[in-house]
Amino acid sequence: MKCGNSILNAMSRHKQLDLFAFDLNSRQEPAFRPVAGVAPPPPAASPAVPTPRPPTLAGDVRWREVYAPSQVIGYALRRSRRKSIGLVINDDGLQVTAPSWVTLAQVDAVVLEKAAWVLEKLRLRQERQEQLATADTQWQDGGRIPYLGKRIELRLGDAPDGPVFEGLLHAPEQGDILRLPLPRHADRDRVRDSAHGWLQLQATEWLGQRLDRLQRSSGLAATRWRLSSAATRWGSCNSEGHIMLNWRLIHFEPAVIDYVVAHELAHLRHMNHSAAFWREVERILPGFEVARNALRRHSPTSLPLL
Numbered sequence: 001m002k003c004g005n006s007i008l009n010a011m012s013r014h015k016q017l018d019l020f021a022f023d024l025n026s027r028q029e030p031a032f033r034p035v036a037g038v039a040p041p042p043p044a045a046s047p048a049v050p051t052p053r054p055p056t057l058a059g060d061v062r063w064r065e066v067y068a069p070s071q072v073i074g075y076a077l078r079r080s081r082r083k084s085i086g087l088v089i090n091d092d093g094l095q096v097t098a099p100s101w102v103t104l105a106q107v108d109a110v111v112l113e114k115a116a117w118v119l120e121k122l123r124l125r126q127e128r129q130e131q132l133a134t135a136d137t138q139w140q141d142g143g144r145i146p147y148l149g150k151r152i153e154l155r156l157g158d159a160p161d162g163p164v165f166e167g168l169l170h171a172p173e174q175g176d177i178l179r180l181p182l183p184r185h186a187d188r189d190r191v192r193d194s195a196h197g198w199l200q201l202q203a204t205e206w207l208g209q210r211l212d213r214l215q216r217s218s219g220l221a222a223t224r225w226r227l228s229s230a231a232t233r234w235g236s237c238n239s240e241g242h243i244m245l246n247w248r249l250i251h252f253e254p255a256v257i258d259y260v261v262a263h264e265l266a267h268l269r270h271m272n273h274s275a276a277f278w279r280e281v282e283r284i285l286p287g288f289e290v291a292r293n294a295l296r297r298h299s300p301t302s303l304p305l306l
């Protein structure tokens with residue numbers, strides 16, 4: 001498993017492990033050699049996913065199209081020195097890299113073989129981009145945001161001084177009200193900033209408590225921890241034992257938050273994602289897989305869109 005994929009980096013000198021590299025790993029199919037043998041997957045029943053050619057392509061990239069059972073799949077092909085064919089989905093669609101000795105027909109065959117996976121990933125990505133386009137509409141009176149896995153409602157206009165949460169801070173219910181001290185028609189940036197401020201306060205408290213609890217029960221201890229607002233990772237742990245936790249985790253249900261905390265604590269023992277690492281996660285938080293799978297569907301930039 002690849003670690004050390006650093007995008008933000010106060011600590012780039014140290015070996016860094018990031019959850020992003022693992023948890024969003026499903027976007028990147030493990031590389032495999034172009035040998036046939038696996039039967040093609042059944043055609044997808046869902047409607048066609050557009051795979052348009054980007055307006056511009058780099059000089060060493062060639063555009064290809066293959067005919068899958070359900071639809072045409074366009075993809076960008078780049079030759080590389082790697083020894084296997086790699087498939088990655090990004091904002092420009094399907095990107096394929098292949099060694100120069102592999103024929104175009106062989107590359108097409110691999111894309112066809114993985115058609116169901118490719119189309120599913122493209123569909124999910126396009127859905128998320130559509131959600132992001134409408135995310136801003138939440139930052140207004142009556143808007144709903146997730147807090148500890150429950151959707152709470154923003155109300156503007158009546159709060160006296162600071163934000164007031166009309167519910168149990170650590171056991172919210174669906175539809176609980178968060179009153180923000182802003183005029184009823186405050187613009188979205190002010191509403192978002194005010195709500196973020198409140199969420200970050202709750203994150204400091206909740207994450208700190210969960211970290212304490214799991215440290216005590218596991219016998220592990222970070223040298224220090226702090227909140228992060230990284231765009232691409234939920235948490236990280238470096239070789240000096242510093243743990244960073246994304247404040248946006250406060251949007252998730254408690255079990256998911258515990259999983260991220262346990263994941264980073266396990267890195268204090270194992271700076272990798274080996275089998276021993278996952279056994280350590282299991283020791284700290286038995287049955288963590290459900291929460292891990294829930295988190296896989298999200299990236300920090302897609303929140304608060306639970």
Ligand SMILES: [Zn+2]
Pocket residue numbers: 017018019022263267272273
């Ligand atoms: Zn990790």
